[in-house]
Amino acid sequence: MSGTSLDGLDLAYCHIWQKKEAWQFEIKETKSIKYSSDMMNTLKNAIDLSAEKLLELHNTYGTWLGEQVLNFVNENLLQVDYIASHGHTTHHRPEMGLTFQVGSGQHLANACGIKVICDFRTNDLALGGQGAPLVPIGDRIFFSQYEFCLNLGGISNVSFEVKDKRIAYDIGLANMILNYITRKVDLEYDEDGNLARRGQLNHTMLEKLNNLKYYLLPHPKSIGYEWFLEEVVPIVEETEDTLENLLHTSVHHICDKVAQQIELNFKTKNQQLLVTGGGALNSFLIETLQEKLGETTKVVVPEKIIIEFKEALVFALMGVLRIEQLTNVLSSVTGAKKDSSSGVLFIPN
Ligand SMILES: Nc1ncnc2c1ncn2[C@@H]1O[C@H](COP(=O)(O)OP(=O)(O)OP(=O)(O)O)[C@@H](O)[C@H]1O
Ligand SMILES: CC(=O)N[C@H]1[C@@H]2OC[C@@H](O2)[C@@H](O)[C@@H]1O[C@H](C)C(=O)O
Structure with missing residues (x-):
């Protein structure tokens, strides 16, 4: 992977x-x-x-x-x-x-x-489908004890069941924007969110990010690097602010959008949100997300092997399902004509 x-x-x-x-x-x-x-x-x-x-x-x-x-x-x-x-x-x-x-x-x-x-x-x-995200088949088969599965890789995506159908889509930004900002100063990423934690909110930038058109689209939907280059990079580039403030604002944006989707699709009190992908290792991001979600949703950060290798594991599962000629891509997620x-x-x- x-x-x-x-x-x-x-x-x-x-x-x-x-x-x-x-x-x-x-x-x-x-x-x-x-x-x-x-x-x-x-x-x-x-x-x-x-x-x-x-x-x-x-x-x-x-x-x-x-x-x-x-x-x-x-x-x-x-x-x-x-x-x-x-x-x-x-x-x-x-x-x-x-x-x-x-x-x-x-x-x-x-x-x-x-x-x-x-x-x-x-x-x-x-x-006729989006071709993404694909990992939700693994969320359903291996991680169904969680009401929501969230992956915070370059892009964020979420997956959950609605009336026995798996729904999933790319929510929006995750580490792609954070890495873009840190790589300006030759830093690969913001370890544990330490720089972001020291920053302050840039309200103008937050509003521009939160108002990106993609967020208004209904699912099924997915994004790629093209979207980032065309829609997001200009916002970062036109914002004159410190590295810390750019990162702090981006973390808030990432968490606002995730929290919004979890609230919209509320399942039950004490619901659990499994968080994987490198973003799960960003403690400032995880704390901010938990704060925004409040007490009804427990953010669960699993052991490191699952954080880092869940996507690889699910592709292995998809390979097995392919060999067994069983469904490995869900049309309820991608919007394709059929599984x-x-x-x-x-x-x-
Ligand atoms: N300790 C850490 N603190 C903060 N961020 C971290 C830490 N470890 C990893 N990351 C972030 O996680 C990123 C890697 O995440 P991951 O491997 O899940 O992404 P990906 O699989 O490439 O993306 P996608 O799932 O969107 O295809 C790193 O580039 C970095 O931004
Ligand atoms: C086209 C593509 O590679 N999409 C990736 C990307 O990275 C995260 C998100 O956008 C997700 O839709 C997908 O990857 C994971 C592995 C998926 O298909 O579930």
Whole structure:
């Protein structure tokens, strides 16, 4: 899994099996590989590449993924049935019916000698859906004890049940804006939200962020880096303020939007909100979120392995479901014509 915050590649070696029809999991080994600044820039700027250069990146990144898998397998002497690979999203314009994840499955398979399932999003787009978010199938199967599952990666998304249907959508900003601000001073991210905690609210910036048009759209809906570049970056750039105030204001914005969605979809007193993704490690953000939600919603920060590897785990589950020809993409989430068993299998040569 490689997510929108561009921090690196997450590898998880998972056992997934069924016991009396209920799916079970164990995450046995994990590894995160931080991107070099070159790699990070290449992936970030892939949006501007020519078709040829993009295809070249698709192949070279696929091979690189396969090499990382091979190292991980050899380091831990793993026995692997399949690799489920998300790749890295370079383009996501569901309104135009397109999404693209670099990381060619054939190159990946050939580089590690293991069968690969990848390209999990295209089929849903072909069926008229958003192709995102996909992790809600895992929220339903593995984390149904929580009324809400929230992921705070580059982008925030939420997932919950309404009358036996899973609903989920990208809420809006999360670490993407925080990292954009800290990277101006060559800081990868705001550790524990310490800088943001010292800042003060910039009311003008908060109002502009809170009024972004995307927030008014009904679900199903999802966003990509394009939205960030076009709609959000101008607001940050036109705001003259300290780093601390920009971060503080962005944290409030992130939490305002999450709290609004949880309140709108209120389930029950003492409801639990499971928070995963790197944002769960930002203590200022988590405190601010809990304050905004009040006593009716308990923010649950799980153990670190779940915070950091839940998305990788769910892609592994999606791979298993694909092999078993079971539904792994929910149309109630994406708005597609129907549920699907998505993903493409590549056999190594
Ligand atoms: N200790 C920490 N304090 C504050 N922020 C943190 C901490 N650890 C990680 N983060 C933030 O979390 C980010 C990584 O989050 P994560 O890996 O969940 O994102 P992602 O999977 O790339 O995104 P997405 O789920 O949107 O595709 C980092 O870039 C950083 O902003
Ligand atoms: C197109 C794409 O890659 N979307 C990502 C992105 O990052 C977070 C959010 O936007 C979510 O919709 C999705 O990723 C997770 C893994 C998902 O599909 O559930």
